[in-house]
Every structure is written in structure tokens, then in C-alpha cells.
Amino acid sequence: MTIINIDNALLIVTAIAAIWTVMGRSLLKATIGLAVTSAAISVIIFRLESPLAAVFELSVCAGLITAVFVSAISLTKPLTHKEILYASKDRMKRYIYLPVILLVLGAALAFVKIWPGLVIAAPAAASQPEARSLLWDFRRLDILGQVIILLAGAFGIVLLFGEKKNK
Amino acid sequence: MPSLMILIPLFGVIILNLVFAVNSRMKKAAFWLALAIFSLQVVVAVFHHPALWNDSLGRIDSFLNVSFFVDHLSFIMFICIGMVSIASLFVARYGMKDEDDIFKFINLLIMASIGMSGIVMVKDIFSLYVFMEITAVSSFLLIAFPRSLESLEGSFKYLILSSIATVLMLTSIGILFLAAGGTDFDAIAAAIGASYENALVLAAIGLFICGLFIKGGLVPFHGWLPDAYTAAPAPVSVLLAGVVTKSAGIYTMIRITTSLLPHYQSVNNILMLVGTISIFAGALAAIGQDNFKRMLAYSSISQMGYIILGLGTGTILGIAGAVFHLLNHSIFKSLLFVNSAAVEKEIGTSDMNRMGGISQKMPVTGTTSVIAFLSTCGIPPLSGFWSKVIIVIALWQAGQYAYASLAIIASIITLAYFLSMQRRVFFGKLRAGLENLKDAEGGVLTVSVVLAALTIGIGIFFPFVFNTLILPVKEILVR
Numbered sequence: 001m002t003i004i005n006i007d008n009a010l011l012i013v014t015a016i017a018a019i020w021t022v023m024g025r026s027l028l029k030a031t032i033g034l035a036v037t038s039a040a041i042s043v044i045i046f047r048l049e050s051p052l053a054a055v056f057e058l059s060v061c062a063g064l065i066t067a068v069f070v071s072a073i074s075l076t077k078p079l080t081h082k083e084i085l086y087a088s089k090d091r092m093k094r095y096i097y098l099p100v101i102l103l104v105l106g107a108a109l110a111f112v113k114i115w116p117g118l119v120i121a122a123p124a125a126a127s128q129p130e131a132r133s134l135l136w137d138f139r140r141l142d143i144l145g146q147v148i149i150l151l152a153g154a155f156g157i158v159l160l161f162g163e164k165k166n167k
Numbered sequence: 168m169p170s171l172m173i174l175i176p177l178f179g180v181i182i183l184n185l186v187f188a189v190n191s192r193m194k195k196a197a198f199w200l201a202l203a204i205f206s207l208q209v210v211v212a213v214f215h216h217p218a219l220w221n222d223s224l225g226r227i228d229s230f231l232n233v234s235f236f237v238d239h240l241s242f243i244m245f246i247c248i249g250m251v252s253i254a255s256l257f258v259a260r261y262g263m264k265d266e267d268d269i270f271k272f273i274n275l276l277i278m279a280s281i282g283m284s285g286i287v288m289v290k291d292i293f294s295l296y297v298f299m300e301i302t303a304v305s306s307f308l309l310i311a312f313p314r315s316l317e318s319l320e321g322s323f324k325y326l327i328l329s330s331i332a333t334v335l336m337l338t339s340i341g342i343l344f345l346a347a348g349g350t351d352f353d354a355i356a357a358a359i360g361a362s363y364e365n366a367l368v369l370a371a372i373g374l375f376i377c378g379l380f381i382k383g384g385l386v387p388f389h390g391w392l393p394d395a396y397t398a399a400p401a402p403v404s405v406l407l408a409g410v411v412t413k414s415a416g417i418y419t420m421i422r423i424t425t426s427l428l429p430h431y432q433s434v435n436n437i438l439m440l441v442g443t444i445s446i447f448a449g450a451l452a453a454i455g456q457d458n459f460k461r462m463l464a465y466s467s468i469s470q471m472g473y474i475i476l477g478l479g480t481g482t483i484l485g486i487a488g489a490v491f492h493l494l495n496h497s498i499f500k501s502l503l504f505v506n507s508a509a510v511e512k513e514i515g516t517s518d519m520n521r522m523g524g525i526s527q528k529m530p531v532t533g534t535t536s537v538i539a540f541l542s543t544c545g546i547p548p549l550s551g552f553w554s555k556v557i558i559v560i561a562l563w564q565a566g567q568y569a570y571a572s573l574a575i576i577a578s579i580i581t582l583a584y585f586l587s588m589q590r591r592v593f594f595g596k597l598r599a600g601l602e603n604l605k606d607a608e609g610g611v612l613t614v615s616v617v618l619a620a621l622t623i624g625i626g627i628f629f630p631f632v633f634n635t636l637i638l639p640v641k642e643i644l645v646r
Contacts, residue, residue: 140232145285145297148177149304152278156308159271 007047014040015106019099025084027076031069038062168224169235172208172245172284176277179204183274194270198260201273205252205280212245235288239639243490244287244418247497251409252280254501254618257610258508259402272312272402279305279406283414292340293350296333299382299415303329306411310399321391321398328381328391336378342371356427372428376437379423383416385475386445389468393452396464397517401508404460408467409501413493417474421489424478425643438479443573445472450580454587459507459517462588463500466543469581470496476574477558480565483641488557491637495550495625499539502618506536509607509615510592519588524597528604531612533593535619540585542622545578550625553633 014037021033038061046054135143179200187193187200211219220237223229255276263269282301289295307329311322344350346368347358362368377388384392392412396404420438428434449469456462474496477489509532510525511517526533542551555578562571606612625632 138232139293140230141289141291141294142297144173144231145294145301148278148281148301149297151180152275152301152304152308155271155274155278156304159275159308160311160314 007044010040010044010047011106014044015102019102027073028070031066031073034069035062035066038065168219168222169237169288170224170228170231170233172235172288173281174224174227175207176204176281176284180274180277180281183270183277188270191266194266197270197273198256201256201277202253204277205249205256207249208245208280208284209249209253212242212249215242234290236290237288238642239636240418240421240490240643241287243494243636243640244414245284247410247413247494248280248283248287251406251497251501252276254409254505254614255402255406257614258405258505259400261608261611262401262508262512268312272309275305275309275312276402276406279309279411283410286414287418290352291350292343292352292355295419296336296340299336299419300333302411302415303333306403306407309403309406310395312400312403315398317398318400321395324391325395328388332378332381335374335381339371339375339378342367343375346371352426359427372431372434375423376420376434379416379420380441381416382412383420383471383475384412384468385416385441385471386448386468389445389449392468393461393464396467397458397461401504401511404463405501405504405508408463408504409497412467412471413497417471417493420475421478421486421493422643424481425486429481429644432481435479435481438475439567439570440479442472442474442476442479443570443577445469445475446574446577447472447580450577450584454580454584457519459510459519459522459588459592460504461517462519462584463503463507466503466581466584467496467500469577470500470543472577473555473558473574476570477561479570480558480561480567482561482565483644484557484564485561486644487633487637487640488554488561490640491557491633492551492554494637495542495554495622498618498621498625499542499551502535502539502615502622503543505611505615505618506532506539509611513604513607514601519591522592522598523601524593524595525601525604526593527597528601529606531606531615535615536593537589538619538622540589542626544582544585546582548623548626548629550622550629553626553629557633 017033017036017040021030021037024030024033038057042054042058042062045057183197183200187197215237256273259269259272259276263272279302282298282303282305285298286295286302289298303325307322307326310325311319340350343355343358346362346365347354349355359368359372381388381391396407399407424434424438446469449465449467449472453462453465453469456465470492474489474492477485477492479485507517509529510522513529514522514525538549542549545552545555547553555574559571559574562568562574607615
């Protein structure tokens with residue numbers, strides 16, 4: 001088995017993009033990092049033979065959300081040089097160990113057989129319904145739940161970004 | 168017709184925004200609609216007539232493809248959710264001046280209650296997660312409600328830690344789905360039973376329990392809780408302390424451990440250890456606090472520890488004690504947060520160094536607070552005494568003598584910080600500048616008196632309450 005195959009390469013790209021997203025001090029670069037992370041995850045999901053989920057991930061997470069973030073960032077006032085220096089003080093030093101831990105853990109889990117029981121005997125799959133019919137036929141309650149979450153999110157936008165009276 | 172517990176509040180929100188949002192007079196009436204919804208919830212849960220709960224809604228249920236289930240544990244949670252939501256509603260009307268703010272608050276409160284009601288009715292682990300998210304999103308927004316720096320920080324901390332909990336639980340759900348081929352409780356319980364010692368299944372269980380510890384604010388996953396409780400506006404503190412952490416964290420822990428993990432003694436051992444650490448860490452941290460709400464927040468962590476400790480025994484009596492303490496804590500901690508809201512509103516601060524002797528000017532708030540303190544400390548014959556006694560007896564019967572002794576010792580620490588608090592806040596000489604202080608308005612006082620009466624009543628009529636409401640919960644173990 002070759003260690004660097006396409007799946008491992010995708011996982012490494014995902015991890016690097018995710019770290020870049022979190023550690024970067026520019027919001028715009030973080031947004032691009034998030035889009036790259038989502039795009040890499042989309043390819044992984046596609047390779048796991050779930051094309052519908054991959055398309056959702058790519059269109060919503062990598063596409064729509066990135067567009068919303070960039071629009072929101074364009075409305076913000078950039079920090080002054082002094083504020084940037086203050087915000088980034090010691091930032092990289094404080095979290096330098098995080099990527100190291102991530103890499104060590106990743107290597108341990110990916111390449112070393114650390115535990116004999118890490119395989120599950122999955123039940124024999126019955127005829128798997130197609131994703132769309134699965135969502136609509138079996139998970140309607142969850143769809144209703146997601147609609148309520150969206151409703152709460154809409155209230156959140158009105159609440160947090162609405163103008164207060166007399167101000 | 169359990170799905171009505173979701174659909175009625177959901178249509179309530181829609182009606183509020185279509186009909187009640189038109190003018191200020193109608194917005195004021197939104198309070199009464201919300202009160203009617205929550206009161207209905209309490210009434211149908213208290214009387215739980217089988218015809219109402221066992222029948223399905225026919226086409227609506229089949230369209231939504233729902234298969235909710237309710238048992239006595241669900242009824243107790245419905246009572247807690249409805250009761251605490253009513254208390255929160257009254258505190259909101261008392262504390263918020265702007266009618267638009269009250270209107271938005273009511274909408275979010277109803278949505279949070281939809282999430283919590285869903286949590287206590289589902290028998291599918293993924294649907295459980297979806298309803299937990301509804302509760303969480305509503306809670307983030309409710310904490311951030313005042314849009315002050317402090318409240319946004321509290322909300323952000325909760326958001327981050329709740330997201331970590333979400334990641335842990337989703338990972339766990341993914342692994343369990345892989346093992347079971349489905350996400351309903353029965354399939355997962357069978358898969359866990361079959362893969363009893365599989366390392367990946369064990370890891371999934373561990374991740375899920377860690378997620379629930381975060382949601383329940385138990386030590387060492389409690390970092391978000393004191394900030395969130397303190398920074399949140401008063402009605403939200405009532406809701407968070409009274410029922411949100413209990414539904415999302417503690418109830419789910421009870422349901423998951425009894426339905427899915429009855430084979431694991433190691434899980435029970437972890438629960439007892441975390442429970443005991445939470446009891447002591449919460450109580451010791453509460454001693455050093457100067458902020459009224461922050462002290463109550465640490466006290467909540469400590470009391471949650473008792474619930475988890477009782478659950479950890481794994482016996483019928485222990486679980487009944489845990490559920491009983493959950494109900495009691497929901498009542499007396501809501502009462503304390505309602506009273507802290509009254510004190511904060513009238514004095515303008517929750518800093519205990521700026522209080523003193525306020526019982527003279529706020530007699531109802533002072534008296535009901537003392538009742539709640541005594542119940543929290545486990546003083547007979549109040550409700551908290553009985554639930555703690557049952558937990559201690561269950562521990563003793565299970566041979567956990569050390570944990571039983573520690574639970575008793577911790578009650579003394581609870582007594583210490585509450586005595587200190589009473590002296591600093593309610594008793595002693597009236598602090599200069601508080602001469603014109605007056606008690607809270609009628610609605611909030613009524614809520615305080617009702618909650619105090621429940622604390623006393625449950626204590627006095629303990630055998631009746633325990634036998635009719637609490638002990639039937641044993642069905643979750645013998646199903």
C-alpha cells in the first residue's frame with residue numbers, strides 16, 4: 001500500500017487548509033481557507049460514493065457560505081496596523097503545538113495499527129434507498145427540525161443585526 | 168398525540184409573527200399566547216391522560232413520519248420545561264422595557280421549548296441531535312439578547328463549547344450508525360450489545376458522553392456555564408439554569424445510559440466520579456463568588472453533580488433519586504434565579520458586596536429565597552432534602568459508601584456558601600442607599616410564591632409525589 005495515495009493527500013490538504021483557516025489573521029484569507037477545506041471534503045465525500053452530499057457540501061459550504069462571508073467582510077472596517085499587531089501578538093507562538101499534535105495524531109491513526117478493535121462489523125446492508133428518497137421518506141422530522149433551526153437563525157439575524165429603537 | 172407538543176408551539180410562533188406582529192397592542196398580547204401554550208404543556212403533562220398521549224394524529228403524523236414516544240420521564244421533563252418557561256416569561260415582562268424585545272424573546276423562548284420538547288420525545292439518536300441543535304441555537308441567541316459585550320462573550324463561549332460537543336456527538340452518531348445500520352435507539356442498543364467490547368464502539372460511547380458532559384455543564388467541561396448564566400439577561404438565566412442544561416445534558420444522559428448502555432458498569436463508575444467532582448468543584452467555587460448569579464451558576468454545577476451521582480448507581484432507586492432531584496432543582500434553582508432577577512432589577516447590580524439586609528424591603532423575595540436555599544442544602548422537610556436522601560440511600564445500597572459519605576459532606580459546603588450569601592444579601596443591616604428599595608412587581612412575586620409553595624409542598628407530600636410521579640420512571644430500566 002502506498003502511503004501517499006489520493007485519499008491521504010486529500011486528508012492532508014483538508015487539515016492544512018483547516019489550520020490555515022483558524023490560524024490566519026486575515027478574515028478574507030480564512031474564508032478562502034474554509035472554501036478550500038470544504039472543496040477538499042467534497043472530493044472526499046464524492047470518492048466515498050455519496051455524490052449528492054458532495055454536491056451539497058461544494059455548493060453550500062464552499063460556494064454559498066463563502067459568498068456570504070465575503071459579502072459580510074466587505075461591509076466591515078479594516079483594522080489599523082496597531083490593532084493588527086495587538087490582535088496577532090504571540091498568537092502563532094501560543095498555538096504552534098496544535099498542528100504538531102494534529103500531525104502526530106493523524107500519523108498515529110492513519111499509519112500505525114494502534115488498537116486491534118478499530119474495525120466494526122457493519123450489518124449487512126439492505127437495499128440502500130437513494131439519498132433524496134431517504135431524506136424525504138425517512139427523515140422528515142429532521143427536515144422539520146432543520147426548518148426550525150433556520151427560523152431561529154432568521155430571528156437571530158433580526159435580533160443581532162436589527163437597529164434598536166431610539167438609537 | 169405527542170407531536171402536538173411540537174406542532175402547537177410551532178404554529179404559535181407562526182401565528183405570533185403573522186397576526187400578533189402587526190401593532191404594539193397585539194405584540195403585548197403575545198405574552199398571553201405564550202403563557203397559554205406553556206400552561207397547556209404543564210397541564211397535559213401533569214394529568215397525562217392515555218387517550219391524549221397514545222393516539223396518533225393520523226395523517227399529520229404519517230406525513231411528518233414521526234414516531235415519538237413518551238413515558239413518565241418525558242412527562243416530568245414536560246412539566247419542568249413548561250413551568251420554567253412560564254417563570255422565564257414573567258421575568259421577561261418584568262425586566263424588559265421594550266415591547267419589541269419582549270416579542271422577540273417570546274419567539275425564541277417558544278423555539279427553545281420546541282427543541283427541548285423534541286429532545287424528550289424522540290427515540291432516534293440523530294433526531295435527538297437535531298432537537299438539541301434547535302435548543303442550542305435558540306439559547307445562543309437568548310444569551311446574546313442584550314447585545315452587550317458581556318452577553319456576546321457569554322454566548323460565544325457557549326457557542327464554541329457547544330460546537331465541540333456537537334462535533335463529538337456527531338462523530339459518535341456516525342460510528343454508531345456504522346455499527347447499527349440505523350439511528351433509532353433499539354437498533355443502536357442491539358448493536359452496542361453485539362459489539363460490547365469493540366474499541367471503536369467504546370470510543371463512540373466515550374465521545375457521546377463527553378458531549379453530554381459539555382451540554383450539562385459538568386466539571387471539567389463546565390467552562391461556558393458560569394459566564395453564560397451570568398452574562399445572560401435574567402429571564403434567560405432562569406431558562407438555562409432551570410431547564411436547558413437539564414434537557415440537553417442531564418435528561419439525555421439519563422435516557423442514553425438507561426436505553427443504550429445498561430451493560431457498562433464502567434460508564435456508571437465514570438458518572439459517579441464526574442458527579443462527585445462536579446459537586447465539590449461547584450460548591451467550592453461558589454464559596455468565593457461575589458456575584459449573585461455567578462454563585463448560583465456554580466451552585467447549579469454542584470447540584471447537577473448530585474443528579475449524575477444518583478444516575479451512576481444504575482439502580483432503580485438511584486435513577487428515581489436523580490430524576491427527583493432534577494425536578495426539585497428545576498423548581499428551586501428557577502426560584503433563585505427569578506429572585507436574583509428581582510434583586511438585580513431593583514438594586515441595579517448583582518454584586519453581593521453592594522447588597523445587605525434587603526429582606527427588610529423585599530420580604531417576599533427574601534423569604535422565598537431562604538426556602539430555596541434551604542431546599543438546595545437538603546434541609547428537611549423541603550423537597551431537596553428528600554431527593555438527596557434518596558440518592559444517598561441508593562449509593563449506600565449499591566455499596567458505594569465513599570460516594571455516599573462525600574455526598575453528605577458536600578451538603579455541608581452547600582450550606583456554608585448559602586449561609587454566607589444570605590448574610591451578605593438578605594439579612595443583617597440594610598445597606599446605605601437601599602432605603603427606598605421595594606419588592607418586585609406582582610407577576611414575578613406570584614411566580615416566586617408558587618415555586619416556593621411547590622418546594623414546600625413536594626417536601627411535605629413527598630410519599631404521594633414520589634410514588635405517583637417519580638417512581639413510575641423505573642419503567643425506563645425494566646422496559
